[in-house]
Amino acid sequence: MPNWLDNAIFYEIYPQSFQDSNGDGIGDLQGIIQRLDYIQQLGCNAIWLNPCFDSPFADAGYDVRNYCRIAPRYGTNQDMKQLLDQVHRRKMRLILDLVPGHTSVEHPWFLESMKPEENEYTHRYLWTDSIWEDFNGVENTTGCLRGISPRNGSCAVNFFSTQPALNYGFANPDPAKPWQKSSDSPEAQATLNAMIQVMDFWLKMGCDGFRVDMAGSLVKNDPDQEATIRLWQKVRAFLDENYPDAALISEWGNPGRALRGGFHMDFLLHFGPSRYWELFRSNAPYFSRKGKGEIGGFLMKYQEFVQECGGEGLICLPSGNHDMERMSYFLDEEESKLAFLFLLTMPGAPFIYYGDEIGMRYLENLPSKEGGYHRTGSRTPMQWDDGVNAGFSTAAKEMLYLPIDPNPFRPTVQTQQIAPGSLYHTVQKLINLRLAHSALQSNAPVEFLAGEVEPYPLVYRRKNQEEDIIVILNPSNQSYQYTLPWKEEEVQVLYQLGGVCTWKERVVNVDRETGLLLLYRPAEPEDSQGF
Numbered sequence: 001m002p003n004w005l006d007n008a009i010f011y012e013i014y015p016q017s018f019q020d021s022n023g024d025g026i027g028d029l030q031g032i033i034q035r036l037d038y039i040q041q042l043g044c045n046a047i048w049l050n051p052c053f054d055s056p057f058a059d060a061g062y063d064v065r066n067y068c069r070i071a072p073r074y075g076t077n078q079d080m081k082q083l084l085d086q087v088h089r090r091k092m093r094l095i096l097d098l099v100p101g102h103t104s105v106e107h108p109w110f111l112e113s114m115k116p117e118e119n120e121y122t123h124r125y126l127w128t129d130s131i132w133e134d135f136n137g138v139e140n141t142t143g144c145l146r147g148i149s150p151r152n153g154s155c156a157v158n159f160f161s162t163q164p165a166l167n168y169g170f171a172n173p174d175p176a177k178p179w180q181k182s183s184d185s186p187e188a189q190a191t192l193n194a195m196i197q198v199m200d201f202w203l204k205m206g207c208d209g210f211r212v213d214m215a216g217s218l219v220k221n222d223p224d225q226e227a228t229i230r231l232w233q234k235v236r237a238f239l240d241e242n243y244p245d246a247a248l249i250s251e252w253g254n255p256g257r258a259l260r261g262g263f264h265m266d267f268l269l270h271f272g273p274s275r276y277w278e279l280f281r282s283n284a285p286y287f288s289r290k291g292k293g294e295i296g297g298f299l300m301k302y303q304e305f306v307q308e309c310g311g312e313g314l315i316c317l318p319s320g321n322h323d324m325e326r327m328s329y330f331l332d333e334e335e336s337k338l339a340f341l342f343l344l345t346m347p348g349a350p351f352i353y354y355g356d357e358i359g360m361r362y363l364e365n366l367p368s369k370e371g372g373y374h375r376t377g378s379r380t381p382m383q384w385d386d387g388v389n390a391g392f393s394t395a396a397k398e399m400l401y402l403p404i405d406p407n408p409f410r411p412t413v414q415t416q417q418i419a420p421g422s423l424y425h426t427v428q429k430l431i432n433l434r435l436a437h438s439a440l441q442s443n444a445p446v447e448f449l450a451g452e453v454e455p456y457p458l459v460y461r462r463k464n465q466e467e468d469i470i471v472i473l474n475p476s477n478q479s480y481q482y483t484l485p486w487k488e489e490e491v492q493v494l495y496q497l498g499g500v501c502t503w504k505e506r507v508v509n510v511d512r513e514t515g516l517l518l519l520y521r522p523a524e525p526e527d528s529q530g531f
């Protein structure tokens with residue numbers, strides 16, 4: 001595991017919407033360079049950048065046309081080199097978004113593969129041998145393209161219809177369908193090699209690893225995902241040999257499997273078995289003050305994942321991402337502070353989606369942009385200040401990638417930085433605490449002390465060889481009592497958020513909407529003092 005992951009705190013940047021440096025209304029790499037100090041000041045020491053490669057942008061860049069070229073609207077490969085240098089200068093890291101499962105229909109590989117004559121790319125994608133045969137019943141495909149070229153066959157689609165599926169083979173190829181190659185076939189291997197070359201290209205330039213899109217979906221008809229796991233193990237072997245400091249994080253949503261595949265970390269997300277959705281979103285989020293939420297199901301799943309991972313690897317909790325409604329759609333600023341207290345004191349590397357640290361809103365009912373659909377409302381421009389276009393761009397309003405939140409009271413970095421008790425300051429403070437206490441960082445284990453049976457309060461212990469810390473969280477509107485394993489005088493309150501808590505011996509009265517971070521500090525035996 002690369003050492004830098006021990007205390008990594010990631011900031012996710014959707015490049016379209018972060019900072020426009022050339023006045024065309026779309027964010028770009030030079031804009032990100034201008035804002036690196038901001039990210040560093042917040043305390044994040046790593047960045048995940050959504051796809052920034054050449055693309056027709058039918059799916060916001062998750063439809064790649066050229067894996068090795070920065071999209072001109074974001075700048076040049078030289079700008080990427082400069083961004084990486086600037087990131088490293090600040091002792092930060094940057095991971096790119098690898099989209100290995102599909103390309104754009106405009107990718108030259110696909111254009112070649114559409115030709116009826118056999119060529120190098122004939123088997124780069126999943127094609128049937130006849131236009132009359134489709135991909136019905138093939139897992140992890142979302143339909144197919146038919147009648148789009150003289151080639152006699154249908155091509156599988158991985159997500160939108162503009163995203164043909166690359167060929168990593170089938171776990172159990174049907175012998176009656178010769179177009180179904182095995183995942184060990186030379187054809188599948190050739191696709192994997194091509195993707196490894198893409199990784200090599202950016203790693204050589206200095207990138208620090210990849211977030212991998214739909215990582216669990218590559219091999220088809222692979223119900224237990226064993227063939228997909230084997231595929232990723234080959235990628236990990238390549239990294240271990242050539243770039244041991246490079247990090248791999250998967251969009252898999254199933255850490256046990258992802259980590260067996262060689263990923264260093266996996267996300268818990270809005271899909272999959274994790275029940276992540278119930279924490280900050282859903283009809284009754286756990287972190288709502290209404291106090292109607294549940295966390296037991298999440299904790300059970302979480303511990304199962306930890307066991308499956310054998311204590312290795314990182315299970316990562318994001319504040320949100322470009323695919324889900326922002327947290328602030330479900331939680332107000334005070335509730336979000338407690339949510340961040342949780343996110344920033346759990347194991348694994350936390351991920352903060354740009355703008356979540358200032359409580360940016362999810363904009364409802366925006367017309368879909370670049371395949372965003374309901375996701376579009378979470379992808380609007382970063383709100384920096386009260387200047388033109390909230391400091392995002394000097395372009396005319398109509399030219400902006402997406403409209404800025406029209407609410408006159410929209411949060412901005414500027415207003416949040418001025419207000420002492422703001423969400424921004426809470427997040428910054430929590431990041432600093434995490435960085436200052438090794439027991440709060442990625443690898444120290446967690447033990448849940450309360451929350452599984454009765455949902456409130458949630459209490460957990462983070463302990464390593466150096467420190468012992470208990471986190472108590474009561475997001476609800478009622479106070480609760482909790483009996484600590486320590487006496488009051490043995491405890492240093494590292495941080496308190498929200499209400500007033502009173503103590504009686506070991507019993508803490510945890511006020512409504514309160515979070516506490518307690519460090520164990522046993523009194524030294526008297527006779528050892530001073531000697």
Ligand code: NOJ
Nearest residue numbers: 059062159213214322323
């Ligand atoms: C997951 C990405 O996060 C999402 O934005 C994208 O549309 C799909 N994968 C397809 O690549």
